[in-house]
Amino acid sequence: KVFACVVGARPNFMKMAPILRALRAYSQIRPVLIHTGQHYDPQLSDVFFQDLEMPRPDVHLNVGSGTHAQQTARILEKMEEVLLAGTPDGRKFDRVIVVGDVNSTMAAALAAIKLGIPVAHVEAGLRSFDRSMPEEINRIVTDAVADMLFVSEPSGVENLVREGHPEEQIHLVGNVMIDTLLALLPRAREVGTPQRLGLPVGRYAVVTLHRPSNVDHAETLSGLLEVLAEVAAELPVVFPIHPRTRHRIEAFGLGHLLDGQGTGRRRIWALPPLGYLEFLSLTSQAKVVITDSGGLQEESTALGIPCLTVRPNTERPITVTEGTSTLVGSDPHRLRHCLEEVLAGRYKSGRCPDLWDGHAAERIGEILARE
Ligand code: UD1
Secondary structure, three states: EEEEEEOOHHHHHHHHHHHHHHHHHOOOEEEEEEEOOOOOOOOOOOOHHOOOOOOOOOEEEOOOOOOHHHHHHHHOOOHHHHHHOOOOOOOOOOEEEEEEHHHHHHHHHHHHHHHOOEEEEEOOOOOOOOOOHHHHHHHHHHHOOOEEEEEOHHHHHHHHHHOOOHHEEEEEEEOOHHHHHHHHHHHHHHOOOOHHOOOOOOOOOEEOOOOOHOOOHHHHHHHHHHHHHHHOOOEEEEEEOOHHHHHHHHHHHHHHHOOOHHHHHHHHEEEEEOHHHHHHHHHHOOOOEEEEOOOOOOOHHHHHOEEEEOOOOOOOOOOHHHEEEOOOOOOOOHHHHHHHHHHOOOOOOOOOOOOOOHHHHHHHHHHHHOO
């Protein structure tokens, strides 16, 4: 069986790496790795291939950035060509495997199903019920066309059943992102990012922000940066900045909130985006994580580190009900209040959800091999 395994953007890489490894255990399965090129900066792509010891992509579509329609259309066209062509030795693709909820996930799934190639979706069933989020549309469309739905938490099963998916297509397997985290945590600890930056271990906040709803409006972004600048007086704030966010900070003229110049405040540690190991080294030794990322909500829960989620909703409710995450929206006062709870030691503790045990990809491999 030849499986096209598709990645495109940063959060895809750490999900696909353990799946590729698991599939290699089966001689009847041949994975072909396709990179759409949605993320192309070395810091958003190449460094992950190195850190995760991923093989180089067999096929690169080089689609790059663009509007949603442009990016999706380019992936559709190029994926179709690749899928029609088959492998260099003349084999057809038996299945396409997509992960997560980025534009590449949805576009690759659509290209495949239109050619009659079945789709497996890893991280299926998650719903924020917020259709203003591009990822929610990607999740709904991808699940609608997939016939193998690999789910990371029970809410995903409930959502898929409610939407009418046959139960035999739904597999609760756990979280492949946590497979990678558990496998690489010992190496990440050796990297010593906080030590290198001179940060007090266990006493700093890690911030990531990149959702359009938080960074594309000057008022929302400046409100958030204001709180972070205030917090920096008590707790060092480290902020590896996504290119989208960096562009917005520059365009809105908000750079002074980062460097503290003219405000008399302590600076925020603004960093370029970090590689997987450097970033895990940083988060695993933090006091608190402040983020709008989906993956980081899950990683914080697995690490047992408080996570203040800068969103009004989440498609990963288990990180709130069982894990260490709290939804704070983008209200600066609520963020401030929750940070005070963390600093005062009054913040809730959490547990790592069932099946987030480092073996999710092996379960996926077993099911795919049985097909
Ligand atoms: C994408 C995903 C998002 C995911 C995020 C993780 C979609 C709809 N969004 O958002 O779900 O959480 O990745 O990072 O798929 N850019 C660069 N270099 C790059 C890639 C992008 O500078 O290598 C800049 C460009 O200005 C681009 C912008 O970032 O226009 C947005 O990139 P895009 O891939 O469209 O979405 P992300 O915001 O990265």
